[in-house]
Each structure stands twice: as structure tokens, then as C-alpha cells.
Amino acid sequence: MSTEPLVKPYLELRRETAARDHGLREKVMSLDEAAALVKDGEHVGIGGCTMSRTPMAMLWALIRAGRKDLTVSRSITSTEGDLLYASGVSRHIITSWFSQGIVWGVSKVMRHYTERKLARFDEWSHMSIGLRYRAGAMGVPFMATRSMLGSDVARRREDEVKTITCPFTGEEVMLLPALNPDTVLIHVQRADAYGNAQLDGLQFMDIDMAMAAKRVILTTERIVSNDQIRRTPDHTRIPFFTVDAVVEAPFGAAPHECYGVYEPFFSHLDLYAEMTAKDAEGGARRYLDEYIHGSKSWPDYLAKLGMEAVLDASRRGRSIHND
Amino acid sequence: MTEQPTSTYTASELLAVMAARLLEDGQIVFAGVGIPLLAATLAQRAHAPRLTILFEGGVVGPFIVPGELPPSTNEQRCTRRANMVLPITDVLLLLQRGYVDVGFMGGAQIDRYGNLNSSFIGDADDPKIRLPGTGGGNDISSLTQMIVAMKHEKRRFVSKVDFITSPGFIEGGSSRADRGLPAGGMWRVVTDLAVMGFDERSHEMKVLALHPGVTAEQVRDNTGFDIAIPDDVGRTEPPRRQELDVVRNLDPDRLYTA
Numbered sequence: 001m002s003t004e005p006l007v008k009p010y011l012e013l014r015r016e017t018a019a020r021d022h023g024l025r026e027k028v029m030s031l032d033e034a035a036a037l038v039k040d041g042e043h044v045g046i047g048g049c050t051m052s053r054t055p056m057a058m059l060w061a062l063i064r065a066g067r068k069d070l071t072v073s074r075s076i077t078s079t080e081g082d083l084l085y086a087s088g089v090s091r092h093i094i095t096s097w098f099s100q101g102i103v104w105g106v107s108k109v110m111r112h113y114t115e116r117k118l119a120r121f122d123e124w125s126h127m128s129i130g131l132r133y134r135a136g137a138m139g140v141p142f143m144a145t146r147s148m149l150g151s152d153v154a155r156r157r158e159d160e161v162k163t164i165t166c167p168f169t170g171e172e173v174m175l176l177p178a179l180n181p182d183t184v185l186i187h188v189q190r191a192d193a194y195g196n197a198q199l200d201g202l203q204f205m206d207i208d209m210a211m212a213a214k215r216v217i218l219t220t221e222r223i224v225s226n227d228q229i230r231r232t233p234d235h236t237r238i239p240f241f242t243v244d245a246v247v248e249a250p251f252g253a254a255p256h257e258c259y260g261v262y263e264p265f266f267s268h269l270d271l272y273a274e275m276t277a278k279d280a281e282g283g284a285r286r287y288l289d290e291y292i293h294g295s296k297s298w299p300d301y302l303a304k305l306g307m308e309a310v311l312d313a314s315r316r317g318r319s320i321h322n323d
Numbered sequence: 324m325t326e327q328p329t330s331t332y333t334a335s336e337l338l339a340v341m342a343a344r345l346l347e348d349g350q351i352v353f354a355g356v357g358i359p360l361l362a363a364t365l366a367q368r369a370h371a372p373r374l375t376i377l378f379e380g381g382v383v384g385p386f387i388v389p390g391e392l393p394p395s396t397n398e399q400r401c402t403r404r405a406n407m408v409l410p411i412t413d414v415l416l417l418l419q420r421g422y423v424d425v426g427f428m429g430g431a432q433i434d435r436y437g438n439l440n441s442s443f444i445g446d447a448d449d450p451k452i453r454l455p456g457t458g459g460g461n462d463i464s465s466l467t468q469m470i471v472a473m474k475h476e477k478r479r480f481v482s483k484v485d486f487i488t489s490p491g492f493i494e495g496g497s498s499r500a501d502r503g504l505p506a507g508g509m510w511r512v513v514t515d516l517a518v519m520g521f522d523e524r525s526h527e528m529k530v531l532a533l534h535p536g537v538t539a540e541q542v543r544d545n546t547g548f549d550i551a552i553p554d555d556v557g558r559t560e561p562p563r564r565q566e567l568d569v570v571r572n573l574d575p576d577r578l579y580t581a
Contacts, residue, residue: 098455126411149504152487203411263398
């Protein structure tokens with residue numbers, strides 16, 4: 001489909017990086033303003049993993065903005081992948097695992113779109129996705145791995161991976177192409193107005209993703225002062241100069257979880273599974289209409305989840321700090 | 324305390340108990356959620372207090388809180404009382420570096436050479452069912468010794484998987500090493516009927532021990548290929564009340580053991 005090279009040429013990568021404003025400047029904006037930074041057809045990397053720190057508020061905004069034909073990559077894909085397929089924002093997802101979560105069985109929406117060939121699901125091993133982002137973050141064209149060899153997962157990616165004989169040891173290793181997304185969306189617990197982001201708990205692939213990307217959009221539970229960041233610089237995981245937008249989005253990963261703030265909204269996720277169980281396409285469409293397009297604002301989406309659900313998820317989320 | 328056998332347990336409980344017994348003290352175990360996590364936690368409490376669990380979400384050495392089983396390996400529940408959290412890529416690289424003694428997963432479909440399929444039922448280009456895919460399964464099975472826990476059903480135990488998501492011994496013999504996977508490999512398959520291993524040379528699956536009350540005939544009837552069952556096949560000890568109590572305490576809502 002695309003005639004672009006699999007790996008971005010190094011000098012182009014350098015040029016793009018050099019062209020960005022590296023100054024310590026404020027980047028705070030609204031969800032809608034941030035959504036306008038993403039162009040149709042781009043490669044968008046999604047931070048977090050499965051039901052954790054999914055940048056859901058940002059995806060809510062991209063769906064509402066009618067963004068289309070994005071190529072999306074993520075470590076593991078959950079309900080947000082269903083919504084990207086069903087809305088047409090993306091019909092091409094690169095990931096290692098794609099379903100709502102094992103307790104809900106195999107995603108009917110993923111099955112509907114992939115089995116009818118309405119959408120692509122390019123499967124890579126989990127570590128391969130991670131090493132592709134890491135190569136992108138390191139500014140090298142590939143990473144070598146001992147995984148994926150001999151499997152049909154690699155065979156299906158034969159145009160994208162290379163098996164070589166190691167020049168030092170003579171062993172066979174697999175080379176994975178660097179992945180440098182155009183935009184990466186990451187949700188964090190706190191960041192300052194410049195984009196210094198502090199992550200609590202599981203980091204997933206977010207740091208490599210931020211370093212690999214041409215553009216980073218941060219959503220954050222809260223914006224804190226730069227002074228506060230400077231008191232604990234060892235907690236800062238993403239440096240400000242990789243970041244292009246900072247959006248304050250409380251409960252911005254709902255109905256998924258944000259470490260130490262809220263756990264997944266399990267009853268809402270049960271409801272979603274129920275809505276899509278019998279009629280995958282219709283159910284996902286109804287969910288988009290009712291919850292995504294049918295909410296006036298991100299707080300209004302949260303209101304649709306319900307105060308009781310918000311409080312329950314918060315109680316469970318904060319319980320990680322209990323002895 | 325006396326260790327009483329008991330005859331009332333579900334297939335999943337039996338699976339968790341039998342799988343736990345395969346783990347040894349001091350091991351580092353890369354565990355998936357569900358039965359593997361229940362079994363690894365049971366092993367910690369029963370006989371392997373120095374066993375360390377790794378989760379692919381990036382967690383090193385957590386202790387699971389009863390009644391708060393994580394829905395995936397990527398939620399905060401996975402980090403309770405952990406020693407460390409790492410980025411996903413780095414925890415997976417521990418497999419490649421050789422720190423992981425056992426990889427422990429569930430399986431959707433397995434074949435006579437221990438290859439696992441969790442990607443496609445039918446032809447991958449035109450599948451009957453698109454399954455969720457590998458996740459870390461391919462990395463774990465490529466890079467360490469594996470235990471798989473699954474239900475023993477004919478449609479799951481097939482002669483040749485439709486798609487090799489997580490490699491076992493590929494086509495048997497030396498084909499795994501020949502394809503560039505010199506380390507690791509399938510070690511044990513635990514089901515609700517039996518414990519299986521693999522022939523040292525041909526790498527074909529064979530039955531090592533039958534669970535209480537299970538006949539060789541039952542295993543053959545539920546296996547989609549000709550499986551070797553020696554005449555002097557072993558017998559597993561029935562689950563003990565203490566083992567079942569731990570499992571039930573961990574999963575009071577029967578999320579994974581119904």
C-alpha cells in the first residue's frame with residue numbers, strides 16, 4: 001500500500017528531530033487541539049498495554065475528529081482496538097495480542113473486521129514490538145533477536161524481517177526493523193506544562209516509544225509545576241523535548257486503568273462485552289454513538305460511566321498504596 | 324496436619340494443582356494469568372517459597388493477593404509486593420539472557436511436537452477464527468523451557484497445529500535447533516487427564532502419568548493423534564485438601580477455576 005521504506009532513513013529521522021522546537025516551552029492544549037496535530041494516514045503508536053494507561057481520552061478525541069486510515073501500533077491491544085476498527089480511524093493494527101482481555105474471551109469486533117478482511121491485524125511477538133520501538137529510540141535501523149525464529153509468526157512477516165548469520169558467531173539471528181511512529185500517544189499520572197512526564201508503576205514500552213516518535217502527545221491525570229518535577233527528577237521518565245502537546249485529562253484512561261489512580265471499570269467492560277457479543281459491528285457502532293459521539297466532553301463521557309463506577313474504580317486503584 | 328486426599332474438585336482446580344507440583348523451589352517462572360499464575364502462587368505457598376514469578380507486563384517477583392487475581396499480566400494487581408518493575412521489553416529480555424527457568428502458559432491448540440497455536444483456526448489467509456495472537460507466548464517458548472496447562476480435548480490436541488504461534492519442537496528431531504532455537508523447548512504439558520512429556524530424540528509427545536481415575540483409553544479418545552502411553556505409565560497423587568484450599572482462597576469468585 002505504502003511506498004515508504006520499512007525503516008525511516010537515518011538522515012530523515014535526524015532532520016525531523018532537528019526541525020522540532022527543543023526549547024523549554026509550554027505545550028498545554030485541549031484534547032481537540034491535540035487531535036488536530038494527528039494527520040490522516042499517519043502511523044500512531046499507542047502507549048500503555050492491554051487495559052493499562054490506554055490514552056483513551058485522546059482516542060475519544062481522534063474518533064470524534066473523524067481521523068481515518070491511521071496505522072496503529074501497540075504492545076497489546078484491547079477494547080480501544082475494537083473502537084479504532086469500528087470507527088474507521090484505523091483499519092491496520094500492528095500488535096502482539098488483540099482481544100478485550102482473557103476473562104472476556106476472544107473479541108467479537110476484532111474477529112468481525114479481521115475475518116472479513118475489512119481490517120489488518122499484523123501480529124508480531126511482544127518482545128519484537130518492543131525491540132522495534134527500541135531500535136527506533138536508539139536511532140539504529142534494526143535490533144537482532146533470538147526470538148520468533150522458526151515460527152509462523154515470523155513467516156507471515158517475511159517481507160519485514162530478515163534472518164542473517166551473525167558475523168561474529170556464525171549463529172542464525174533475526175533482524176527486526178526499527179519502528180519510528182509519526183505520533184505517539186501516552187497517558188501518565190503527572191506531567192508539567194513543558195512535557196516532563198512522571199510515570200508510576202508499570203512503564204510498558206512508553207519510554208522507548210517516546211524516544212522513537214516524531215511527535216508525542218501526552219495526556220496526564222494532572223498537570224503539576226516544573227518546580228514539583230525538579231524535586232524528584234529521578235521519577236521523570238519522558239524528557240520534555242520529546243513532547244509536543246500536554247493535555248490534562250483526569251481519568252484519561254477510563255474505562256481502562258491508571259496505576260495507583262483507578263483500576264479498570266469492570267462493570268462497564270462487562271457491559272461493552274455484552275453489547276458486542278451478539279452483533280459485533282452493530283454493538284460497537286452503538287457504543288460509539290452512545291458513549292463516544294454521544295458525550296459532549298470527556299467529563300461527560302465519565303458521567304456516562306457513572307459516579308458509582310468512577311468511585312469504585314478509584315477506590316480499587318488507590319488501594320495499591322494500602323499496606 | 325494430615326494431608327487428606329479429596330475427590331471433589333473441578334477440572335481447572337486439578338490442572339492448577341498438578342501444574343504447581345511441577346515447579347521447584349528457587350526457580351524463576353515466567354507466568355501467564357489464569358491457571359499458570361494460580362499454579363505458580365500455589366507452588367510458592369505449598370513447597371517453593373523461594374520461587375520468583377515474572378509477568379510480561381514488567382513485574383519481577385510479586386505476591387498475588389487472594390481474591391484480586393489480575394485480568395491480564397499488565398494491571399497494577401500484578402505488582403503487589405513485587406521486587407521491581409521493568410519495561411516490558413526488558414523483562415522479556417531476561418528470557419533471552421537465560422535467567423528464566425520455566426515459561427508457563429495456557430494453550431488453545433497444541434500438536435504432537437508441542438507447537439502451540441493461539442493465532443488462527445483454519446488457514447491463516449482465510450481463517451475460520453482469528454484468535455488474539457501470541458502476546459509474549461512466542462518469545463517465552465522460543466527462549467526457555469516450557470510448561471503448558473490446558474484442557475485435554477481432541478480439538479485442542481491435534482496432529483499438526485494450523486499455525487505455529489509459539490514453537491515447540493517444530494517438526495521433531497533436531498528441527499527446533501536447526502531453525503535457530505538452540506535453547507529451551509517444550510518440557511511438560513499438564514491437562515485435566517494427564518501429565519505429558521516429550522521423547523528425548525523424536526521429541527514426540529508421550530504420556531508420563533495419568534491423573535486419579537483416568538484411563539489410558541480416555542487420554543487416547545481425547546487426543547487427536549497417536550500418543551505413546553507406556554504400559555507402566557505413572558499415576559499422579561490426588562489433589563490434597565490443603566492444595567485445593569489455597570487455590571480456592573486465591574480465586575474465590577471462580578474466575579479461572581469454575
